Amino acid sequence: MSVNVLLDLQQEVRRLFVTGSALAEGDLRLSKLLPSLRKAGEAAPVFIRLADSAEALLTAPRTESASKLLELATLLSAILHTQGKTDVSGEQQPLEALGIGLSTDITYRRLHPLLEALTTKGSGRLEQLRQAYEGRSYLDLRALPALCRALDDVYAEIPDFLQQKLIPEFGTAAVPVLRSQLDLQGGKGDARRLQLLHSSLGEESLELVSEAGSSGSPELKVAAIGLLSGYDGQEPFLLEQSREKRKEVREAAYFALSQIASLPSQDRLFEAVKSKDGELVVDPIRKCKALDLHKRIIDHADIQLDRYLNNEGKDKSNALQQLHIDLRCLNGNGHALANEAFPLLGKLLATDEFITAESEAVQELAAELLLELNAEPADRFAIGLHSAYKGKFIGYSFRAAYRQLSKAELYDRYADAIKGRSASAKLLQAALQEVAHGQLADEDYDSAAAVPVDAWDPRWAKTLAAQDLIELVCMFTHKEEREVTTYLLSKLKDGSRVNDYRTQNVLLTLFRIGYKEAPELFMSLLENKSSRSFYYIDWRMKLLFSSMPKSYVPRLRAFTEVLTYAAVKNELLEIVEAMEALPDEPAGESGKGVWAWIKNKMY
Amino acid sequence: MTSLTEAYIDSLAPNAGAMKNGRDLVKKNSFPVLRITADGTLLFGECKGSGKEPYRCSVDFVQPDSPLSRCSCPSRQFPCKHTLGLMYAYALGKPFEQAEVPPDIAEKREKADKREEKKKEAETAEANGEAPVKRKVNKSALTKKMNAQLEGLSLLEKLVLQTVQAGLGGLNKKSVQLIEEQAKEMGNYYIPGVQAELKGLLLLLEEEGNREAVYSQAIEQLIRLHSLVKKGRSYLEQRLADPEMPMDTETTLEELLGHAWQLAELKEYGRIRQSSELLQLSFLSYTDQAKGEYVDAGWWVNLQDGTIHATRNLRPFRAAKAIKEEDTVHAVVQTEELFQYPGEVNARVRWEKGTFRDASGLDYKAAKAFATASFPDVVKQVKNVIKNPLADRNPVMLIAFHSLEKVGDSFVFKDVQGKPLPINTEMIETPAKVETILPLLQADDLQDQAALVMFRHDVESGRLTAQPMSIITDSRVIRLLY
Incomplete structure (x- = not known):
């Protein structure tokens, strides 16, 4: 035709x-x-x-x-329509099957939302992936290419989740797909592909990773360098990369070298500290296990201190800057370097000419490092800084003293200094707070409000109350003491709002020391008309509720019933009901069971 | 009922959201009361909702294969998340307390029994030769309706001729808007199918982008509309002249005009096949913009004779939430009565009652054996279908291929004689791209297997290509869609 x-x-x-x-x-x-x-x-x-x-x-x-x-x-x-052609021109070759034996059995209603999430933009996609992960509805041949492709998604949490959870579950089945999608000149997604390939192939992928490291795009280089640090014989390459033009590449190379920690690596890192890359190597050096490097840096810092003291102008400020970088490299390894670092830090803080306004940051760093050494001579020296330089280092002095002195000695030495509103008194208060908070952090909620009884001199509470340091008073009060209790009660007067955390802290303290009127105080504050609107309640409020004796349960219920916000109301009602369910206990013992129950519900 | 599995409950859920919500209720411990009767036929309980009173929900397994859900919630989804949650709670092993059947359910069971009895009576009466009440057709109303339909067709014809006379190149926003108004007007003439076809043309014309491709498709659609007018008119005129004439059950003409076949009608016209077994080979849910509905489409092979049937579950946008979203079916469906819609290839089917059994290697082998081995034969068959302007433009066939090869960036099937069938990977839009999946398969899967493919004739290039939807091996179905 x-x-x-x-x-x-x-x-x-x-x-x-x-x-x-x-x-x-x-x-x-x-x-x-x-x-x-x-x-x-x-x-x-x-x-x-x-x-x-x-x-x-x-x-x-x-x-x-x-x-x-x-x-x-x-x-x-x-x-x-009857003439449609079905011929094929061009070279035909058999399709090279990659041979992945995954099934295609996930049904439409479970697979489709996952594929949609992987191939579109918009909100709610991560949630969809989480669901697929939980329901294991992603282990399907049809999802694999889309999952690997979505490593390029701009919403970083999606590729993160895919890289860490979903794709590793496919094991080696994902390798051919990742390999075919990998573009060594690509971006972040390709870096992730390289990492995934490495984690499932291990050493087999070394050649590919090396190629990415030497000729890939910067993102791929960074990823490859990170992976290569674990292999022998890569040092020359990494040394070379530490001189790359791009900052990210150099940084990755520094990290890799710090892991290898061989002599040439140390030399290179030490060289970098002194160069304009100083900032960049601080973190890698901190992570480096070879402390010889750090010792060299300490010596170097010593020279910088002399340079600072003996020079003027640009030279002086350069020396200070270098000193700052040197000291920062030591962070994290303080204790291990105590012997080498102490002379330097001692000299630094004992030199009057160094304590100037421009070197403030370095001073602070040095003092912090001094405490980090966690060694007796260093602490003794720090304690000695008590009143030096108008009490500038009194906070450090106090923290060192807390480690070295008995509690009575500590109190005797610093109780006077904490009084007043001078700069040094404020520094000391802050240090006290810091130490106390550090002790709270390990504790559970229930005892959160107080420092351990035997760690501190009992006189602190009264002293702190006299200075109106309410937060500290709450932390340091362990028993009823007339002055302290009076002070605490004074904080509850004149219309304190019961859903203010400060009020709650005071009430919790009163409960803790077993103050008899505490339940009534709390109840009357609750029943005070002005504090009716709760938008939320936190653990303090729940703890207060559960601290109430059982005889107050009817009043608590009456209060709770009229709350406006349903969510708060339901939560509190649950507590009240749990309290009602408890057997009658001797007064003072109540609350423990309920609190344990509440905590159980919170986690 | 003792074997209530999560997968089974999933299959009862109307959509994916309901599954998740049901499970979440169990996770959140929203069922303070969970009960079961001693004989295990009834699960019931209370579920916390947003209101003061909990919802009372129950699932009745009196008929084990069709559990009946009841709930006091106002949701229009059925079964609702509360009853699904109740079942998940059971499947996940939550403790159920034994209890008596509550009185309201007992009452409902009784009523259902009575209904069942009545139905049976009617059936036996029918079997005894008493003719069932035949549906009466109001002839004058029918005449009136057909006259209106004819009028609608004339309206369409005028519109098509006007458009062709003025030329597609001359169409502008205003003239497209005019057609749109006419399409709306078409709603008054009892020809919703025709209206949808016209909307299909409109959607093409409103499309931005490649003008040339749009023209080609628009011309095809104009030809289709023109044929529809002519065929529809002669058919309606015939029926008008002879109201006793039966409806056309050979072609899809009635459906194209917009008739929605009822099962009773299909039965009346004898379009029923007794005891069939169907295996689903492919599934896809898509949106039909022109008709304003979601379509859950399944393609099945009849294990007795190899016919490729299609199922279409239609969910109009307005009611989409209340209609169950269909899902992939892995099991073999056994039906006593298979209702078959008019149509040439891939005739649509439906069933009211079906039972499921797990598919086995025998079923896959049986399906594979039905595949046509010679590509020229299949192509001839396809061409014979698509040359009719009113026919389904995308017939679906089961073919046996010897190999799957690569040509440049595209693929081609080869039959035993080495005859090619070019593969199209862009005909059906899915997030999982066929071209990315094919290379991942195992070598065995690409050698001497069967494939379910959809055909398309591209007017511009004059090429006939096929998109693989599934590959059927002796041991499994590899689904490239869903």
């Missing part, structure tokens, strides 16, 4: 559809096709029908042109 004539005719018909059949009458290009249609008709009668139909269109008046065109088009379309 003369297919070409058909295609020509199709062109013309199409043209007439676009321009409008109104212009078809006597159309030249269409009429030119008539003879060849007729000729083809000698072999296949269907062409005669086409020719007749085309002629009818050519001769039809405007008003009938449309239906004639449609008739011609219908016939032509039917013929063309």
Whole structure:
């Protein structure tokens, strides 16, 4: 059959559809096709029908042109639909099957939301992935390419989740997909692919990782360098990379070198500390296990101190800057370096010429490091800074003293200094708070409000109360003491709001020391009209509730029933109900059981 | 009922959201009361809702294969998340307390029994030769309706002719808007199918982007509309002249005009097949913008004769939430009565009552054996179908291929004789791309297997291509869609 004539005719018909059949009458290009249609008709009668139909269109008046065109088009379309070509040109080769034996059994309703989440943008996608992970509805062949592709997602938490949880579950099945998607010149997603390939292939991937390290894009280089640090024989390459133009690459190389910690690596890191990369190597050096490097840095710092003291102008400020970097490199390894670092830090803090306004940051750093050494001579020296430089280091002195002195000695030495509003008194208060808070952090909620009884001199509470340091008083009060209790009660007067955490702390303290009026105080504050609106309640409020004796339960219930916010109300009602359910206990013992129950619910 | 599994409960849920919500209720311990009757046929309990009173929900397993959910919540989803949660709680091993059947449920069970009895009576009566009450057709109403339909077709014809006369190139926003108004007007003539086809044209015209491709498709759609007018008119005129004439059950013409076949009608016309077994080969849910509905489509092979059937669960946008979203089915469905819609290839089917059994290697082998081995034969068959402008433009066939090969960036099937069938990977839009999945398969899966494929003739290039939907091996179905 003369297919070409058909295609020509199709062109013309199409043209007439676009321009409008109104212009078809006597159309030249269409009429030119008539003879060849007729000729083809000698072999296949269907062409005669086409020719007749085309002629009818050519001769039809405007008003009938449309239906004639449609008739011609219908016939032509039917013929063309029987002429569809299925031949294939080009070289055909067998498809290399990657041979992943995963099933395709996850049903539409479970798989589709996952695929949607992986291939679209918008909110709620991470949640969808979490669900798929929980329901294990992602271990399907059809999800694998999309999962690996989504490593490129810009919303970083999605690739994070995929990289850490979902894709590793596929094991080596993911390797061919990751490998085929990997572009060594790509971005963050490709760095993730490289890491995943390395974690499932291990040493087998070394060649690929090396290639990425030497010729990949910066992101790939960084990832590759991180992976290479675990292998022998990569040091020359890493040393070379530590001189790369891009900062990120150098940083990664420094980290890798600090892990290797060989002599050449140490040399390179030491060199970097002194160069403009000083800032960049601080973290890698902190992580380095070879302390010889740190000792060299201490010596270097010593020289910088001399340079600072003996020079003026630019040289002086450069020396200070370098000193700052050097000292920061030591952070984290203080104790192990105590012997080497103490002379330097002692000299630094004992040199009057060094204690100036411009070097403040370095002083603080040095004092902090001094405490980090956690060694007796260093602590003794720190204690000695008590009143040096107008009490500038009294906080450090106190923290060292807490470690070295008995509690009575500690109190005797610092109780006076804490009084007043001078700068040094404030520093001391802050230090006391810091030490006390450090002790609270390990504790559970229930005893959270107080420091351990035997760790501190009992006189602190009274002293602190006299200074109106309410937060500290709450932490240091362990028993009823007239002055302290009076002070605490004074804080509850004049309309304190019961849902203020300060009020609650005071109440909790009163409960703790077994103050008899505490339940009544709390109850009356609750029943005070002004404190009706609770938007939320925290553990303090729950602890207060559960600290109440059982005899107050009816009043607590009455209070709770009229609360406005349903969520708060329900939560408190649950506590009240739990209290009601408890057996009658001797007064003072109540609360423990309920509190344990509440804690149980909170985690 | 003792074997109530999570997967089974999932299959009862109307959609994925309901599954999650049901499970969440169990996780959040929202069921203070969980009870079960001694015979294990009834689960009931209370579920905390947002209101003061808990919802009372129950699931009745009196008929083990069709559990009945009841709940006092106002949700229109059925079963609601509370009854699903109740079942999940049981499947997940939460403690259930033994109890008596509550009186309200006992009462409902009694009523259901009575209904069942009545139905049986009617059936036996029918079997005894008493003719069932035949549906009466109001002839004057039918005539009136058909006249309206004819009028609607004339309206469409006028519109099509106008458009063709003026030319697609001359269409602008205003003229498209005019067609849109006409399409709306078409709603008054009892031809919703025709209206949808016109909307399909509109959607094409409103499309931004490649004008040339749009023209080709628009021309095809105009031809289809024109044929629909002509065929529809002659059919309606015939029926108008002879109201006793039966409806057309050979082609999809009635459906194209917009008739929604009822099962009773199909039964009346004898379009029922007794005891069939169907294996689903592929599933896809998509949106039909022109008709304004979601379509859950399944493609099945009839294990007796190899016919490829289609199921379509239609969920109009407005009611989508209240209609169950269908899902992939892995089991073999056994039906006593399979209702078959009119249509040439891939005729749509439905069933009211079906039972499931696990599919085995025998079933896959049986399905595979039905695949056509010669590509030229399949292609001929396909061309014969698609040359009809009103036919389904994307017939689905089961083919047997010898190998799957690569040509440049695309793929091709080869049959035993080495005849090619080019593969299209962009015909059906899914998030999981076929071209990314094919290379992952095992070598065995790509050698001498069967494939379910959808065909398409591209007017512009004049090429006929096929998109693989599933590959069927002796031991499994590899689903490339869902």
